[in-house]
Amino acid sequence: MKTFKRSLLAASCLMFASTSAIAAAPTGKANPRLMGTRAIVACDAVEKSCGVASISFPAGISGLVPYGRPDVAVASMFYPSVDDAEAIIARTDVGDTAQAAIDYVFTVDPYADYRQLAAVKLNPDGTITVGQQTGAESASQRCAVKGANFVVQANNQTTASICAAMATGFQQAQGSLPQRLLASLKAGAAVGHDNNGERSGVIRVWSSENEAVFYTKVLADAVVHTSRTALKDLEVEMNRYQAGVAAPYASDLIPLDAETAKVVKTALYKAGFYADKSSTGVMDGTWDAAAEQALEAFNWNTLFFLKPTVVVNGQRKIDGPLVNYLRNVDPKAFTSSEL
Structure with a gap:
């Protein structure tokens, strides 16, 4: 194992060492009323890409929910955690499946009950593993669906059936991975939404195969903050980016x-x-x-x-x-x- 990877894994294992083991709600100054969102995480073995699409109420979810690169993507939700996301990625780097990585993080994070985590890992041989876990204190109307190459999860929604709708929308969609992630969000909107409303969103996809990777590994990047037409705006922004920067599929x-x-x-x-x-x-x-x-x-x-x-x-x-x-x-x- 390379020294860098050893160091990264050690850091991920010790990331909670200085944190109290008492699993009280990690409120601090964060506003618990706004916690909750819906998202899909997926990888494509043919395109050699992975990505996350999410839509919720508060501005800023683009910096809270999606983490990833061309071979792995993570959605960190309810009380999001960059430490959890980085630890999941680090453990998949040294051989854990996506589910094993999430399961481990849940055992060491004292705030695990307040997390909702999903991950999809694309291995060098083209196989894909998926993982998901929702803490017991996550908001009501929570749900999750795992597929062969995707995970849908949500909490604080108007209906728990939103995950199944998003999963079906993704599976039935045509086109590149960014287009299918968008289709999943739209399918979810047909049956429900975030209890606070949906005003902000993000679609981010990383690729190692598209001709554009000579310049960037970001195949698609769309972000919308505080809009009454967030989903429509997200679609416009994603097509602008994909048409303007990515090579065609x-x-x-x-x-x-x-x-x-x-x-x-x-x-x-x-x-x-x-x-x-x-x-x-x-x-x-x-x-x-x-x-x-x-x-x-x-x-x-x-x-x-x-x-x-x-x-x-x-x-x-x-x-x-x-x-x-x-x-x-x-x-x-x-x-x-x-x-």
């Missing part, structure tokens, strides 16, 4: 049908990349060389990775996150000046 390609062509051409026209011959700005559903040229110009001026349309089995397709990006973008944001 084949799984995210969608048919370039008439409706999609209209959306793309309209956005390109408003941003000044597409010249409509009729000068009316009313777009039809066709796609020709002029439209492709306009898309190419947009790519070169705004995107980190080029995303042209492609023909797959005789059908022309386009990157789905890019379409959603264009659907919601302010066209003036593409200009290089305020003029």
Whole structure:
């Protein structure tokens, strides 16, 4: 075992040595009324990525709930703990399964009754382990569902059925891991929500396979604070990041049908990349060389990775996150000046 890993494991084992073993509620100055959230943690062996998606009431959950990297992701909830998250990651580094790592942390954390922890570990051989545990003092309407490559957990919700809905939404979703994590949050919103409301959220995915990892291992990063339309805003922000920074995934390609062509051409026209011959700005559903040229110009001026349309089995397709990006973008944001 490398010296660094030995040191990290030792630190994780001793992290509570100076903490009182009396398991009183760790309130301090924290506001217990706001504790509670819902989240999904997942890894994808093909994409070589792991991530967390969570939505809740208070601002700041992006720095409280998700921890991870391309081979492991952790959601720390109810009374979140960075020490717990780091200890789980350290123990999986030296061979523990995700469940064994969480179980160990629960035995040494004096505040374990106030934790809700989930972890998913992607091993070098492509196998995946999952783990989850909820403390006895966690908020009511708590739930958890473990799948082959994901964990859903929640507490302080309007219904405990929200976990099952999120799990089903993830399993039935198509596309890259960020898109499926978003689908899980949306499926949960169809049956319930945080008792305090849902005003803030985060989707963060790390990857070691996407072409973008030469520059960053963050495949998707979306954060929303204090918004009445938090879930909608989270979707907009994630598509902006994924379209703008990540290399495209084949799984995210969608048919370039008439409706999609209209959306793309309209956005390109408003941003000044597409010249409509009729000068009316009313777009039809066709796609020709002029439209492709306009898309190419947009790519070169705004995107980190080029995303042209492609023909797959005789059908022309386009990157789905890019379409959603264009659907919601302010066209003036593409200009290089305020003029």
